[in-house]
Amino acid sequence: MERIVQKFGGTSVADEECIRNVANRVKVEVDLGNQIAVVVSAMAGTTDKLVNLATNVGKFHDAREYDTIVAAGEQITAGLLSIALQDVGVDARSWLGWQIPIFTDDVHGAARIKHIEVKKISERMASGQVAVIAGFQGLAPDGRVSTLGRGGSDTSAVALAAALAADRCDIYTDVDGVYTTDPRIAPKAQKLARITYEEMLEMASAGAKVLQTRSVAMAMRHNVNLQVRSSFSGAPGTLVVNEDSVVEHETISGIAYSPNEAKLTIIGLPDQPGVAATVFAALANDYINVDMIVQSGSSVAERTDISFSLSREDLEKAVNVINKVKSSLGFKSLDSSPNVAKISVVGTAMRTQPGIAKTMFETLASKGVNLHVISTSEIKISVLIDSEYSELAVRSLHAAFGLDDEE
């Protein structure tokens, strides 16, 4: 007997047929004698529709009302899946955030889980009832509905798995696991049987969309065994585990890419302390996330250049922000490149194997790919390149690091 938390995303519960399919998948684990909690997202498209309604009805954005509105999506799915489970003979009941409760802080719209009172659902699970839990939502200290921010159902599932001391947390999605890279651009990509939390974190932050960074970090912190698997096939997926559980470290684990990046270079900044702080404080004040940063000597004497990457959709806003502080910064000019992509090589193998950077840069150079910015972490090397080379770069690196499926 195992205790398992299963999480099904929006595409897995997109309509009545999908929900009945999920019910059958849950039943498989129930019939094996396992204790099951299921966390569900809103049906695909529902959250967007609710967000649009909330945005269109008034300019003023009250995050508490926003939470009340969007949380309805997961509430509906939880009820529907419970009915579908009962229909296939599985005892089940729905649980809303406030019913469990899942206590969060008061940051409505992006709340953090503080504590989950699992006693009631734990008892029901032990007696054989499946707990169907509305993901993404909780109860704020003010007694109102809170939500965890987009993708928050993954976080709900991991937090519940930790609180329930579950043997495993299965994240069901529309892909069947974590791949060495995106199979849509590199057909030779292979599904990984295992990946470490840290690698998964780097892959996620480098553009692999299969899991939310936040839920992986939480799984790592609480040592929750995550499994990414397909809700449409019964095949085993990818286990995300701690490093001790992964024996083989000979190769890197994957190539991630983030295609919609932009680069901004501020040319001829005075070479004085505090200049970079002024730049990035101005951007942070307008909620613009900056990723890779390099500072270099400028072509202008006694001056310096700062380049950084950011999401393409933030580029215009960032240009305006920087131009607004131009007089106080006293830079010469601003150069923006809207069409760059970030390519990352990820793997704990880097800790023990030298020469990975060399292989990466040589491979890209041999294809004529120019590198704009380079940044590294202990288990990741990222480069910013022109977007048009993205697919070529990913496929070449995938082959160069021996990841191609040769079968």
Next chain:
Amino acid sequence: MERIVQKFGGTSVADEECIRNVANRVKVEVDLGNQIAVVVSAMAGTTDKLVNLATNVGKFHDAREYDTIVAAGEQITAGLLSIALQDVGVDARSWLGWQIPIFTDDVHGAARIKHIEVKKISERMASGQVAVIAGFQGLAPDGRVSTLGRGGSDTSAVALAAALAADRCDIYTDVDGVYTTDPRIAPKAQKLARITYEEMLEMASAGAKVLQTRSVAMAMRHNVNLQVRSSFSGAPGTLVVNEDSVVEHETISGIAYSPNEAKLTIIGLPDQPGVAATVFAALANDYINVDMIVQSGSSVAERTDISFSLSREDLEKAVNVINKVKSSLGFKSLDSSPNVAKISVVGTAMRTQPGIAKTMFETLASKGVNLHVISTSEIKISVLIDSEYSELAVRSLHAAFGLDDEE
């Protein structure tokens, strides 16, 4: 300063523009210095969509899950209207059934309100904040979401008005008041300035759809001043009040009609005690509501006939039910008329003025309308006639009782 509960139905909150319109209408009362609680229904079409999802996802119908699913509709509207109110500068917050709480019994899907804990919303209202309340929902003793059954938002509004000791409960709808009859079939119908609870009850049960019978009965019990008015025009509507407040009793108040009725006659039943009980118990067991009943001597010796009216959509089911008990009842034959309508004349004036029945029957006879069944209450006379005469009968009676608007 008055304390007013306003209720807006599904067509009044059908989209973002409608909701902004409702916000402006609420603001009018707020600007007059009144304390306002607003009860909202789900956006038009939402409840049907949710009911369909719940019905399609599984045959098994768990009313607790059904309630969890459909209550999401009102939850969404409550959040949206709060944002729209804030947007026009009115302080407002949404309240869900479990947050107030509105305590109900455990009859999920058709729960009754037991007690409303109004302290919190009452304080907020006194401080100038509009309480936007999700109608139709409450909190059951098992800690789960309950719903009051279709049309339950009217009941929520009246119960809140009673609990808050409100000066008035305004039911905003897509018509601008209660008419002497349906203006679509009798263009000379007039809007009533006032009508008594009892008349409104008889009108509602006789087919006028403007208010739910249940909410009128509750308003009568708690002496809540109801007003039916249009959410699209600012004109005063119809006040539903107790009889003492209505001075004029000279004419009847209105002609109601219910077009989709059917009649079933069981011919040649044994003339023995308990036969009628067997018939109606069998129908009640299958949730078939029977309305007008007459029993008469049969053409068959020592036998009796029973006729009754019922909703047309229940006719086929009723025929099956009766045929199933044929052997135990021992009747001769079953005669069904699928195309009959019920026409009712309603008014407290009947208590003091004789001759209303005479006028009614003479008017119908002069138009060649045959009466199948007649039933009367203290303030209502109903007749069952062939459907094809419905409009003619309504218009003739409307004129005969002096209700035509002669302007």
